[in-house]
Amino acid sequence: MSHDDFDIEPVPGLPERPPEGERILWQGRPDAFALTWTSLSLPWVVGYFVLLALWRFGTLVDLVPMGQAVGAAVPFLILGAIVVALLGLIGWIQARATVYTVTDRRVAMRIGAALTVTLNLPYTQIAAAGYAPGRRGTGTIALSTVGGPVMSYLVLWPHVRPWRIARPEPALRCIPQAEQVARLIAEAAEARVAVPQVAPAEARPAPAAAAAVAAE
Numbered sequence: 001m002s003h004d005d006f007d008i009e010p011v012p013g014l015p016e017r018p019p020e021g022e023r024i025l026w027q028g029r030p031d032a033f034a035l036t037w038t039s040l041s042l043p044w045v046v047g048y049f050v051l052l053a054l055w056r057f058g059t060l061v062d063l064v065p066m067g068q069a070v071g072a073a074v075p076f077l078i079l080g081a082i083v084v085a086l087l088g089l090i091g092w093i094q095a096r097a098t099v100y101t102v103t104d105r106r107v108a109m110r111i112g113a114a115l116t117v118t119l120n121l122p123y124t125q126i127a128a129a130g131y132a133p134g135r136r137g138t139g140t141i142a143l144s145t146v147g148g149p150v151m152s153y154l155v156l157w158p159h160v161r162p163w164r165i166a167r168p169e170p171a172l173r174c175i176p177q178a179e180q181v182a183r184l185i186a187e188a189a190e191a192r193v194a195v196p197q198v199a200p201a202e203a204r205p206a207p208a209a210a211a212a213v214a215a216e
Contacts, residue, residue, distance in 0.1 A: 011024075012099055013027055013099030013110045013118075014118070015110075018103060022103050022106075024101060024102075024103050025103055025104060025184055025188060026100075026101070026181055026184055027101050028175050029098045029099055029100065029175070030094070030095045030098055030138075030174040030175055031136060031138045031174045031175070031176060032091055032094075032095035033088075033091070033135075034134055034136050035091050035094060035095050035173055035174040036088050036090070036091025036092070037091075037135055038134060038135070038173070038174060039091070039094075039157075039158035039173065039174075040090065040091055042084065042087060042088075045080070045083060045084060046080065048080075049079065049080025049083070050077070052076040052080075053073040053074070053076040053077050054073070056069075056073045056076060057069050057072070057073040060073075093113045095174075097111070097112060097113040098110065098111050100172045100175065102184060102188065104188050104192065105123065105188075105192055106120055106123060107121045107123075107143060107172075107185065108121070109121070109159060109170060109172070112155075119156075121143060121145060121170065122192075123188065123189040123192040124192070124193065125145050125146055126146075127144045127146045128143075129143050129144070129185050129186065129189070130142045130161075130169075131178060131179060131182040133179070134178070137176060137177075138175060138176055138178060139175065139178025139179060139182070140161075140172065140173050140174060140175070141171060141172040141175070141178055141181060141185065142161035142171040143169055143170050143172075144169050145169070145170070150167055150168070151168055151170065152168070153168040156168050156170055156171075158173060159172070159173055160173075
């Protein structure tokens with residue numbers, strides 16, 4: 001994991017140019033509305049303010065004229081609309097600041113609006129990828145990782161699988177055509193893991209040196 005708030009990205013979404021031979025297969029970002037709706041619990045916020053307005057109306061409808069009861073409930077709806085607008089702005093900023101990148105070697109996530117963080121997840125560190133369909137034709141791909149340090153849930157949020165706090169799972173949240181992207185990740189990971197890893201052989205002693213050791 002790395003971040004540099006002052007470095008100019010040579011490739012959008014990546015802190016540096018991909019190594020020679022690495023190919024970018026897909027890049028994208030979350031759908032702003034879907035991200036706001038799911039990660040910021042927009043339905044619950046809307047429902048909360050609607051219930052407050054109904055409660056206020058219900059407590060006054062038998063005590064004052066209908067117009068006054070409605071007028072007393074309207075401020076709750078206005079306050080709710082302001083809160084929803086602010087949450088929508090936060091969700092839009094989060095979506096615009098995010099770039100997900102899938103290459104033939106890794107999954108990279110440039111996330112964070114105030115503090116920009118770039119996660120590099122090689123396929124050799126991804127144990128599984130789970131796909132969950134979402135709203136407006138979007139979906140979320142959660143990545144279960146092995147090895148490396150446990151990443152902070154707060155640092156990853158909202159680009160994380162919900163409620164997996166003990167061991168957070170980075171997630172490509174609310175992306176369009178998520179099913180195709182999940183298939184692309186699966187195929188690239190399978191191909192990458194199947195490639196034999198060539199490591200230099202341990203240095204062997206020269207025959208004369210070996211004979212000397214044996215004579216001792």
